[in-house]
Each structure stands twice: as structure tokens, then as C-alpha cells.
Amino acid sequence: MKITAIKTYLMHAAPPETGGWSARNWLFVKVETDEGIYGIGEASGWPRVVETAIHDMTPLMIGEEPFHIEKLWNKMQVAIMGHGMTGIVGGGAMTGIEMALWDIKGKALGQPVWNLLGGKMRDKVRIYAHAHEKERARELLDRGYNAIKTGGIKNCVESVEAIRKEVGPEIDLMVDVHGPPWLTTRDAIALGRALEDYDLLFYEDPVAPENIEAIARVSDAVDIPIAAGERHAGIWGVKELIEREIIDVVQPDTGRAGGLSQMKKIAAMAEAHYCSMAPHDGSLGPVAEMAAVHLMATLPNFLILEHLEDDVPQRYEVMTGQPEIVDGHIIVPDTPGLGIDIVEEAIAKYPSSGNIGIPDDSYDYQYIQARQGRALWLSEQETPPPEYRPGQIF
Ligand SMILES: [Mg+2]
Numbered sequence: 001m002k003i004t005a006i007k008t009y010l011m012h013a014a015p016p017e018t019g020g021w022s023a024r025n026w027l028f029v030k031v032e033t034d035e036g037i038y039g040i041g042e043a044s045g046w047p048r049v050v051e052t053a054i055h056d057m058t059p060l061m062i063g064e065e066p067f068h069i070e071k072l073w074n075k076m077q078v079a080i081m082g083h084g085m086t087g088i089v090g091g092g093a094m095t096g097i098e099m100a101l102w103d104i105k106g107k108a109l110g111q112p113v114w115n116l117l118g119g120k121m122r123d124k125v126r127i128y129a130h131a132h133e134k135e136r137a138r139e140l141l142d143r144g145y146n147a148i149k150t151g152g153i154k155n156c157v158e159s160v161e162a163i164r165k166e167v168g169p170e171i172d173l174m175v176d177v178h179g180p181p182w183l184t185t186r187d188a189i190a191l192g193r194a195l196e197d198y199d200l201l202f203y204e205d206p207v208a209p210e211n212i213e214a215i216a217r218v219s220d221a222v223d224i225p226i227a228a229g230e231r232h233a234g235i236w237g238v239k240e241l242i243e244r245e246i247i248d249v250v251q252p253d254t255g256r257a258g259g260l261s262q263m264k265k266i267a268a269m270a271e272a273h274y275c276s277m278a279p280h281d282g283s284l285g286p287v288a289e290m291a292a293v294h295l296m297a298t299l300p301n302f303l304i305l306e307h308l309e310d311d312v313p314q315r316y317e318v319m320t321g322q323p324e325i326v327d328g329h330i331i332v333p334d335t336p337g338l339g340i341d342i343v344e345e346a347i348a349k350y351p352s353s354g355n356i357g358i359p360d361d362s363y364d365y366q367y368i369q370a371r372q373g374r375a376l377w378l379s380e381q382e383t384p385p386p387e388y389r390p391g392q393i394f
Pocket of ligand 1: 176178204205230280
């Protein structure tokens with residue numbers, strides 16, 4: 001079997017005019033072969049740029065045998081080294097192609113991808129959904145979820161407190177600060193300490209990922225499991241976080257971590273350090289999610305998978321083989337390959353748009369001082385906080 005073509009499908013994946021989130025795009029990849037079998041993958045990591053990277057790499061892949069996944073991954077890695085360190089663009093491009101190769105192999109052998117990756121540890125993969133208000137948290141519980149993530153800085157402690165009171169002690173709660181570049185490390189520590197009383201499953205991206213010493217400081221100072229890794233690519237991207245035991249939960253993004261083989265290797269590194277894996281999925285479409293389900297089915301140290309409950313309607317239009325969700329879990333499918341296909345006509349209805357975040361006007365891009373930061377997340381505590389004025393130094 002030989003690879004004959006690689007095609008890409010870029011689409012807009014958010015409601016129009018919805019602020020910063022409206023820039024989300026999904027990029028799907030189809031690798032075709034001379035035997036009529038094709039594989040589907042998904043790539044993130046700046047989808048429009050990654051699409052160009054995939055087109056650049058396509059000539060390398062034409063004529064190659066798609067089963068030799070490790071060899072082809074290394075061929076791509078060597079081919080792009082002149083562009084500098086492998087970041088999320090290179091990681092995304094390699095991911096989209098590599099994921100499709102696993103799909104081809106599974107279809108050709110009549111086996112689900114989880115069986116090629118080591119076999120099943122579990123028949124269903126636990127997922128969590130997102131809530132910022134207690135009413136939404138209650139709704140998710142009623143749908144069968146028993147793990148909920150909230151996020152952001154503003155009124156964070158109050159939101160967590162309200163949700164914890166609503167859902168009770170048995171439900172897993174997580175907080176994602178999304179590592180904004182303007183948040184100081186000391187503020188991230190203060191927020192983490194304020195969250196210690198709420199029995200969180202993890203405290204995610206407390207600081208921006210570029211400075212590893214900052215997250216190490218948070219990890220040393222805060223008594224909550226620390227999660228990070230969604231903005232890194234490859235085994236080298238998270239190596240130090242894992243080997244220095246800075247994080248307790250590693251969160252590779254299944255669309256840009258480098259591919260399923262890279263994620264399996266990251267999981268093995270993490271396992272050696274008693275660190276679990278909870279892949280990021282927030283910016284991803286349904287193909288990468290299903291690929292994550294196959295891989296997570298095989299891992300001893302899988303923790304939980306992010307899932308966008310109530311995502312845009314096009315999520316359910318653009319892929320066949322939708323996930324079967326039962327009581328807060330995705331059932332691991334038995335169909336060969338990834339068990340999915342893309343619907344090209346549906347994708348064509350949503351032309352690519354945006355592709356970078358557009359923060360709304362109330363967003364503060366500047367570094368904030370500790371008292372000001374605490375004013376944001378403790379706004380109804382006993383001591384009234386100073387009035388929040390962007391950019392002002394107290
Ligand atoms: Mg996150």
C-alpha cells in the first residue's frame with residue numbers, strides 16, 4: 001500500500017460574532033492510498049498555518065507505505081528541523097497526518113486503533129464538561145456527569161464555592177485559569193491557596209506556559225494537583241514538567257501534541273513519575289476527540305478527558321461515527337480504525353474565518369498587581385476589594 005494524496009479540510013467551528021472564541025477553526029486531514037483505503041486525522045496548533053505546513057510536507061509522504069508510522073513521523077520531524085524547534089505548528093501538522101495513518105492501519109487490519117496501541121484498559125472513557133454557574137453544574141449532573149470544570153479569574157473562588165455547595169462533595173471539580181500572560185506568579189499562588197479548601201481534582205494552567213520556573217513556584221506553594229501541557233508539543237515540550245515532577249496531570253492537546261505515538265510516549269513518561277493524563281479538547285473538533293478516546297482506552301494512567309458538551313451544532317454535522325455518551329463517559333468503539341469519517345459537504349458549509357482570538361474590549365492585557373488580582377477573584381469577601389481599574393498600580 002502506498003500513500004497517493006493528502007487533502008485538508010478547514011472550517012469555521014464557532015457561532016459567528018461571539019467574541020474571542022469566535023475564531024475557532026477545525027482542520028481535518030485525509031490521507032489516501034492506492035488501495036482505496038484512506039485515513040482521517042485532525043490537526044490544531046493554529047489551523048490555517050498548519051494547513052500550509054501539511055501541504056508543504058505532502059510530497060514527502062507520497063509513495064510511502066502508510067504502516068511505517070514511526071519512520072514517517074521521524075521523516076517529517078527531520079524535514080522541518082530547519083524551521084527551528086518543533087512547536088505547535090509542526091506538532092499540529094505531524095499530528096494530523098500521523099492520526100490518519102493510524103486510521104488507515106486500523107481499517108486495513110480490521111482493528112480499532114485502541115487495539116493497535118496496546119489494547120484496552122477500559123471500555124469507556126470518563127469525560128468532564130464545563131460550568132461557570134451552579135445552575136449549569138446542576139444541569140450537567142442531571143445529564144449524568146460527575147466531573148465539572150470551571151475557569152477564568154473573575155470571581156473564581158466564589159464560582160467554585162457556589163458550584164461545590166450545589167453539587168456536594170462527591171463530584172470532581174477542576175479550575176482552569178488558562179495561563180493568561182498578564183497574570184503574575186504570585187497572584188496565581190494566592191488564587192491557588194484560596195482554592196485549596198474546595199477539594200479540586202486539579203488546578204490547570206495557573207500561569208502562562210512559557211516560563212517553567214513560574215509553574216514550578218506555583219506547584220511548590222499550592223496544595224492542589226497541578227495540570228498543564230495543552231499548549232506544548234511533543235515529548236520534549238512536556239519533558240521538564242514531568243521529569244521535575246512539577247505537574248501531577250499532563251494535558252496534551254490531541255490535535256497538536258505530535259500524534260498518537262507522541263501522546264503514548266508522553267503518557268509513559270508521566271507514568272514513571274506517578275503523573276496522570278487528561279487530554280485537552282477545548283479547541284478541537286470531533287475527530288481528535290475520538291482519537292483521544294482510542295488512546296485513553298489503552299492508558300493505565302488516564303485520568304479524564306475534556307468534552308465540549310453543547311458545542312456548536314456543526315460538530316454533529318461534520319463527522320459520522322459520533323461518540324456514544326453514557327453517564328459522563330464515552331463508550332470505546334469497536335469499529336476498525338478510528339471508526340469515524342468526515343462529511344465533506346457539511347464542512348464546506350462553514351468556510352474558515354478568524355483563526356486568532358479576539359479578546360473583548362473589557363479584557364485587560366496588562367500585568368496586574370497582587371491586590372488588584374485578588375480583587376477580581378475575591379470580590380465578595382469580607383474585606384471589600386479596591387475598585388478594579390485596569391492598568392492601575394496599587
Ligand atoms: Mg485549559
